[in-house]
Amino acid sequence: MKNKICWALLGVVVTFMAHAGSRQLGTGAVMQVEGSSGSGIVTWATIAGYGEDDETDVTAAYTYLDTDDYRFNMVGAAIGWHNRVEVSFAKQELDLVTLGPALGLPGASLKQDIIGAKVRLAGNLVYSKMPQISFGIQHKKNQSFLIPSVAGATDDSSVDYYLSATKLFLGKPWGYNGFATVTLRSTEANELGLLGFGGDVGDRHLTAEASFGLFLNKSWAVGFDFRQKRSNLSFASEDHWRDLFVAWVPNRHVSVVAAYADLGTIATLPDQKGLYLSINGSF
Amino acid sequence: MKITAFILGLLLMGSCQTVKAETLYEQLGGQAAIELITEKLLDRILHNPKIEFLFEETDREDLHLKIVDQICQETGGPCVYEGLDMVEAHSGMEIKYSEFDIFVEDFILAMEDAEIPFRLQNKVLAIFAPMREDVTYE
Ligand code: HEM
Numbered sequence: 001m002k003n004k005i006c007w008a009l010l011g012v013v014v015t016f017m018a019h020a021g022s023r024q025l026g027t028g029a030v031m032q033v034e035g036s037s038g039s040g041i042v043t044w045a046t047i048a049g050y051g052e053d054d055e056t057d058v059t060a061a062y063t064y065l066d067t068d069d070y071r072f073n074m075v076g077a078a079i080g081w082h083n084r085v086e087v088s089f090a091k092q093e094l095d096l097v098t099l100g101p102a103l104g105l106p107g108a109s110l111k112q113d114i115i116g117a118k119v120r121l122a123g124n125l126v127y128s129k130m131p132q133i134s135f136g137i138q139h140k141k142n143q144s145f146l147i148p149s150v151a152g153a154t155d156d157s158s159v160d161y162y163l164s165a166t167k168l169f170l171g172k173p174w175g176y177n178g179f180a181t182v183t184l185r186s187t188e189a190n191e192l193g194l195l196g197f198g199g200d201v202g203d204r205h206l207t208a209e210a211s212f213g214l215f216l217n218k219s220w221a222v223g224f225d226f227r228q229k230r231s232n233l234s235f236a237s238e239d240h241w242r243d244l245f246v247a248w249v250p251n252r253h254v255s256v257v258a259a260y261a262d263l264g265t266i267a268t269l270p271d272q273k274g275l276y277l278s279i280n281g282s283f
Numbered sequence: 284m285k286i287t288a289f290i291l292g293l294l295l296m297g298s299c300q301t302v303k304a305e306t307l308y309e310q311l312g313g314q315a316a317i318e319l320i321t322e323k324l325l326d327r328i329l330h331n332p333k334i335e336f337l338f339e340e341t342d343r344e345d346l347h348l349k350i351v352d353q354i355c356q357e358t359g360g361p362c363v364y365e366g367l368d369m370v371e372a373h374s375g376m377e378i379k380y381s382e383f384d385i386f387v388e389d390f391i392l393a394m395e396d397a398e399i400p401f402r403l404q405n406k407v408l409a410i411f412a413p414m415r416e417d418v419t420y421e
Contacts, residue, residue: 053379053421217401
């Protein structure tokens with residue numbers, strides 16, 4: 001009974017909010033793996049949802065990635081306020097499909113919670129000559145610190161800081177709408193933070209991320225992500241990440257991303273490649 | 284000798300292409316296409332519940348002529364736009380970014396109605412997008 005009332009209330013809230021902002025299709029990007037607006041593995045300067053400076057949008061997403069040796073999933077939600085501020089929440093879980101049993105811990109997984117905040121400092125994704133530039137933080141709290149601590153991680157929580165620039169190019173190249181992002185990040189995280197923060201061979205690093213792509217028509221985009229990784233743990237040195245993605249944005253309420261991700265070696269297991277799927281809802 | 288011929292050939296190719304290069308105006312389909320886009324745009328914005336209140340006193344014929352001239356001129360056609368500049372034309376209306384977006388969406392739909400291909404639509408949008416700050420009051 002209580003449950004039904006909850007659902008009914010949720011229904012009312014969602015219907016009440018289900019107008020979505022007025023920015024053009026696709027300009028809200030999608031939720032990346034840490035809950036911020038971006039593409040698959042890269043954080044962008046975009047503000048989640050479609051709100052303009054008199055509108056507020058809520059976005060939720062579920063993401064799944066399977067590399068055989070690991071299974072990753074994320075649930076997240078973000079609020080985009082007036083195309084100025086974004087606040088996001090994400091829960092990540094990495095199933096240690098191969099490593100768990102090998103360590104005598106079948107069913108073991110690594111978990112982390114992330115609270116993100118981003119503010120648009122200048123520019124507009126579509127309309128200004130300069131790119132849209134945003135500054136953001138991701139406060140990360142590892143929720144399964146036993147394994148990371150044994151592996152040598154020194155902290156179970158930390159903050160990532162990033163500065164990001166994103167631009168959409170109307171009619172370029174070849175009449176399509178191209179987009180590009182470059183992001184600089186300061187981070188102590190080991191494998192996003194799933195393996196904790198800091199370690200025996202390093203601490204805070206500056207890393208770069210980039211994403212490029214094209215809208216082939218109003219609702220379909222293809223692109224490429226790159227994310228530089230640096231290592232703090234001698235036991236689990238990290239590789240750079242990359243993926244190729246296809247995004248489908250049929251309307252302002254739904255978007256779906258499929259990607260092929262190459263994550264290199266993760267916690268000693270090489271060649272972690274697999275399909276990435278993400279579904280986003282926006283109200 | 285061969286090289287000179289080759290370079291000459293390249294130059295010729297280059298110049299033939301510049302002769303052939305069409306303006307965006309021509310690629311769109313000239314005056315008829317621009318008339319059609321404008322017709323469809325006005326059908327939409329004058330009846331869109333979210334922005335129609337701004338056009339309550341608008342003379343459709345007059346706005347039609349001005350928008351046709353403006354698109355024609357900006358896309359490299361043979362017209363001369365003689366209306367107000369964009370700041371003057373929209374001053375006092377307090378047009379919001381969200382209303383601008385709705386106008387742009389109607390403009391895209393109007394080009395779709397007129398069967399303008401996606402890649403040409405984007406080239407047209409690229410011309411008008413930088414006018415946002417002139418048109419809006421924020
Ligand atoms: C880049 C986008 C836009 C362009 C190129 C444009 C173009 C024009 C032109 C050429 C005129 C006629 C000026 C004259 O009378 O001399 C005009 C007038 C007007 N525009 Fe825009 N416009 C744009 C955006 C908007 C938006 C977003 C709105 C409202 C949501 C709007 C509302 C109006 C109104 C109400 C008039 C006055 C019509 C009248 O009563 O004469 N325009 N615009």
